[in-house]
Amino acid sequence: MSTFKPFKLALVQLAVGADKQKNVAHAREKVLEASKAGANVVVLPECFNSPYGTHHFPEYAETIPGTTVSALADMAKQAKVYLIGGSIPERESGSDKLYNTCTIYNPKGEMIGKHRKVHLFDIDVPGKIRFQESETLSAGNTLTHVETEYGKLGIGICYDIRFPEITMIAARKGCIAMIYPAAFNMTTGPMHWELLQRARAVDNQMYVAACSPARDTSAGYVAWGHSTIVDPSGGVIATTEDAEDIVYADIDPSVLDSARKGIPTYTQRRFDVYRDVSADIKE
Numbered sequence: 001m002s003t004f005k006p007f008k009l010a011l012v013q014l015a016v017g018a019d020k021q022k023n024v025a026h027a028r029e030k031v032l033e034a035s036k037a038g039a040n041v042v043v044l045p046e047c048f049n050s051p052y053g054t055h056h057f058p059e060y061a062e063t064i065p066g067t068t069v070s071a072l073a074d075m076a077k078q079a080k081v082y083l084i085g086g087s088i089p090e091r092e093s094g095s096d097k098l099y100n101t102c103t104i105y106n107p108k109g110e111m112i113g114k115h116r117k118v119h120l121f122d123i124d125v126p127g128k129i130r131f132q133e134s135e136t137l138s139a140g141n142t143l144t145h146v147e148t149e150y151g152k153l154g155i156g157i158c159y160d161i162r163f164p165e166i167t168m169i170a171a172r173k174g175c176i177a178m179i180y181p182a183a184f185n186m187t188t189g190p191m192h193w194e195l196l197q198r199a200r201a202v203d204n205q206m207y208v209a210a211c212s213p214a215r216d217t218s219a220g221y222v223a224w225g226h227s228t229i230v231d232p233s234g235g236v237i238a239t240t241e242d243a244e245d246i247v248y249a250d251i252d253p254s255v256l257d258s259a260r261k262g263i264p265t266y267t268q269r270r271f272d273v274y275r276d277v278s279a280d281i282k283e
């Protein structure tokens, strides 16, 4: 493992509406508030500048760089924090393809990473539900690990959390936390939101955090909220309900260390019996 220093993590469970400029201005207020409260790394939710829904994406999409991305760079600099900029609908210049994309900044306001959601959610149960992200969005093809002065962070977006390989690979490449901007709904939220975070954390003995938008019952997509931070033993160390809020936790290297020493799965894997999924991933 490379650097790992203690830091304060903040998840901004932002109230998101239909007005993009307002969403971005509101995000700035909340990022500054988190920084004043001592946060070193601040996370925004999935789709924080646009309502969630594939039919909204073409209208709200921006290129990178673009207006929202410049604002994010500027807020990171103003707040002097590492900023995991939630996600925005991204329009790729040239191809016109759309992606669900998270950009990451250092405290100087420089972009240090970009994650395009790798797993798109498509469901079609005839007569029941049809939701096809792939009709509007394209999928990213790379995993994202960013180096910060506090430690290496792995990034995934929403549905990516259901694929344990991403988290496993991040942990084995030295990430100390996996961060997911996400928006589960009112069915999958109560059923799996916390379970998935705790599962990813305990399997990999790393911190896991997921940052949701606040719930808006009048929105087309009603988010579960409950932004949560889980420690490397699988315990919930910070969470909230559905309203707008900021969730804070102190991330502590000695906690990760003692979790791994106490239950040493980390050094007792049998890659002679099964494959190491991280083996072929170059960094």
Ligand SMILES: *[C@@H]1O[C@H](CO)[C@@H](O)[C@H](O)[C@H]1NC(C)=O
Residues within 6 Å of the ligand: 123, 129, 131, 185, 186, 187, 188
């Ligand atoms: C939430 O999403 C799941 C998976 O697509 C779907 O089965 C369920 O009907 C949705 N629930 C609500 C309340 O939208």
